[in-house]
Amino acid sequence: MKRKWEARLKQIEERASHYEREPLSLVYRPRLSKPEEPPSIWKLFHRQTQAFNFVKSCKEDVHVFALEYKVGDGQRIYLVTTYTQLWFYYKSRRNLLHCYEVIPENAVCKLYFDLEFNRLANPGADGKKMVALLIEHVCKALQQFYRVRCSAEDVLNLDSSTNEKFSRHLIFQLHDVVFKDNIHVGNFVRKMLEPAFHLIASEDDDMTPETMGHEFSHFSETPVKQGISFSKKSTDKDMEESWTTNSKKLERLGSAKQSSPDLSFLIVMNNVGEKHLFVDLGVYTRNRNFRLYKSSKIGKYVPLEVAEDNKFYPVQSENISKENQYFLSSLVSNVRFSDTLRILTCDISQNKQRVENFNHTSTSETIEGFQCSPYPEIDQFVLLLVNKNGIKGGIRRWNYFFPEELLVYDICKYRWCENIGRAHKSNNIMILVDLKNEVWYQKCHDPICKAENFKSDCFPLPAEVRLLFLLKEEEEFTTDETRDNETKNPHEPSSSASSKGTFSDADWDNGIDDAYILEATEDAELAEAAENSLLGYNGIDEIPDELIIEVL
DNA sequence: CAGCGCTACCACACCCC
DNA sequence: GGTGTGGTAGCG
Numbered sequence: 001m002k003r004k005w006e007a008r009l010k011q012i013e014e015r016a017s018h019y020e021r022e023p024l025s026l027v028y029r030p031r032l033s034k035p036e037e038p039p040s041i042w043k044l045f046h047r048q049t050q051a052f053n054f055v056k057s058c059k060e061d062v063h064v065f066a067l068e069y070k071v072g073d074g075q076r077i078y079l080v081t082t083y084t085q086l087w088f089y090y091k092s093r094r095n096l097l098h099c100y101e102v103i104p105e106n107a108v109c110k111l112y113f114d115l116e117f118n119r120l121a122n123p124g125a126d127g128k129k130m131v132a133l134l135i136e137h138v139c140k141a142l143q144q145f146y147r148v149r150c151s152a153e154d155v156l157n158l159d160s161s162t163n164e165k166f167s168r169h170l171i172f173q174l175h176d177v178v179f180k181d182n183i184h185v186g187n188f189v190r191k192m193l194e195p196a197f198h199l200i201a202s203e204d205d206d207m208t209p210e211t212m213g214h215e216f217s218h219f220s221e222t223p224v225k226q227g228i229s230f231s232k233k234s235t236d237k238d239m240e241e242s243w244t245t246n247s248k249k250l251e252r253l254g255s256a257k258q259s260s261p262d263l264s265f266l267i268v269m270n271n272v273g274e275k276h277l278f279v280d281l282g283v284y285t286r287n288r289n290f291r292l293y294k295s296s297k298i299g300k301y302v303p304l305e306v307a308e309d310n311k312f313y314p315v316q317s318e319n320i321s322k323e324n325q326y327f328l329s330s331l332v333s334n335v336r337f338s339d340t341l342r343i344l345t346c347d348i349s350q351n352k353q354r355v356e357n358f359n360h361t362s363t364s365e366t367i368e369g370f371q372c373s374p375y376p377e378i379d380q381f382v383l384l385l386v387n388k389n390g391i392k393g394g395i396r397r398w399n400y401f402f403p404e405e406l407l408v409y410d411i412c413k414y415r416w417c418e419n420i421g422r423a424h425k426s427n428n429i430m431i432l433v434d435l436k437n438e439v440w441y442q443k444c445h446d447p448i449c450k451a452e453n454f455k456s457d458c459f460p461l462p463a464e465v466r467l468l469f470l471l472k473e474e475e476e477f478t479t480d481e482t483r484d485n486e487t488k489n490p491h492e493p494s495s496s497a498s499s500k501g502t503f504s505d506a507d508w509d510n511g512i513d514d515a516y517i518l519e520a521t522e523d524a525e526l527a528e529a530a531e532n533s534l535l536g537y538n539g540i541d542e543i544p545d546e547l548i549i550e551v552l
Numbered sequence: 553c554a555g556c557g558c559t560a561c562c563a564c565a566c567c568c569c
Numbered sequence: 570g571g572t573g574t575g576g577t578a579g580c581g
Contacts, residue, residue: 288556288581
């Protein structure tokens with residue numbers, strides 16, 4: 001008995017000393033219970049800008065989500081948290097039923113599509129076939145425009161169809177390839193679907209869904225040189241120029257090898273009998289809300305689920321469940337950083353200077369930056385070239401052109417021009433590095449030199465630079481067997497590398513204790529809204545035992 | 553108290569034939 | 570009638 005008492009005393013003394021060494025915080029700080037885990041970040045805002053401001057102030061890899069919380073008018077509040085933490089609370093599907101990813105403006109993202117048509121208005125339409133044909137067309141366009149290779153196996157295909165409406169989301173999982181932002185994605189999608197606009201535009205075309213013969217191609221019968229005439233009300237000159245340019249490009253690219261694609265399968269009727277595209281072009285706007293995997297619109301019980309005909313299977317991992325993998329893959333702005341990442345762009349307004357200087361018909365295959373290019377060794381070599389005779393030249397900016405594998409450096413301070421045999425007084429020069437042919441040459445911004453299209457002799461790149469380049473390329477081949485061997489990818493410049501694009505491999509799903517607390521803001525009403533969003537739209541679901549809302 | 557970013561559409565002014 | 574502009578309902 002005495003022994004037992006002594007043991008208990010010792011136990012209590014030990015506990016007391018433990019609390020003396022590690023006292024409890026005076027301030028109550030709710031967090032996921034494992035102290036070694038990252039702190040809980042779960043903040044709600046009424047305003048999107050506030051949410052983004054918080055993200056900026058946040059060191060962790062957090063993202064903005066929109067939560068629908070009122071039936072009818074689609075009112076939303078904004079949640080900031082990590083992908084990991086969101087999934088933790090989200091996966092049970094007992095709460096957070098109507099969530100949207102906010103695809104941030106100016107953030108790199110994946111290629112994605114929203115597809116839909118009304119079944120009643122399109123009785124003959126075969127949705128699955130249309131999806132398959134679209135994917136085929138997109139893959140061809142990616143190959144033609146960017147030399148990016150992909151197939152249906154790289155496309156996460158999510159279904160949200162009902163008896164009334166065929167509805168899909170496609171999210172492309174390209175290897176080491178992303179778009180600059182979702183505006184560029186939209187530009188690319190519109191460019192790629194240009195032949196389909198011609199089809200809709202042709203008023204004399206009384207095609208009905210039943211007669212959507214796949215051999216029938218209005219585009220091929222309508223020469224590109226007829227120009228863009230369908231958008232009678234359009235005032236967007238840039239857009240038209242772009243389409244025209246693109247038509248030329250398509251012509252150039254396609255004429256020799258194949259005729260223009262038949263996109264008649266993309267044309268569907270809306271419920272008032274007007275012709276529309278199967279592809280919703282309204283989803284490429286700034287800060288677009290894109291419904292999450294397994295979320296439904298408020299007031300409806302139709303969540304996005306992996307489609308029957310989905311062919312993308314995430315790589316199995318020990319730490320991350322299959323569902324979590326699908327969730328992470330479905331996030332449009334969840335971009336894994338890699339040092340061989342290619343950032344695709346597709347501009348509408350043509351950069352005239354570039355077109356003039358480099359005889360480019362499209363700016364859709366370039367990346368650009370300041371001071372440091374993806375090839376530091378070549379930067380060093382260029383700096384060596386422009387530091388002569390006591391003049392300290394520098395790299396003002398650089399552009400990389402994928403098809404030509406051409407690095408174009410705009411030089412500052414150093415103005416020596418081979419054409420005139422002296423330095424220009426007020427115009428800067430360029431150094432161009434041709435990686436394909438391993439040579440460099442000089443051009444310049446001077447109007448006279450430009451007028452005569454001056455280009456200096458070519459000089460071979462020094463062996464060190466060539467060697468480094470070859471070594472890098474070998475690395476790339478060994479790490480990515482699917483890479484198109486016609487393409488050499490520059491590395492993502494470190495200046496624009498962002499940790500925001502990565503997600504933590506830490507997975508909290510395993511080994512977590514039983515008490516969890518969600519942190520809300522000080523705003524009671526907001527907390528109520530959050531609670532509603534957690535409860536689902538009708539508010540009759542029970543609060544899960546392990547979930548407590550703490551209002552500070 | 554409290555969403556956001558558009559576009560299609562309309563009304564109207566102005567211009568020119 | 571053609572074209573530009575400005576405001577807004579309503580879509581995604």
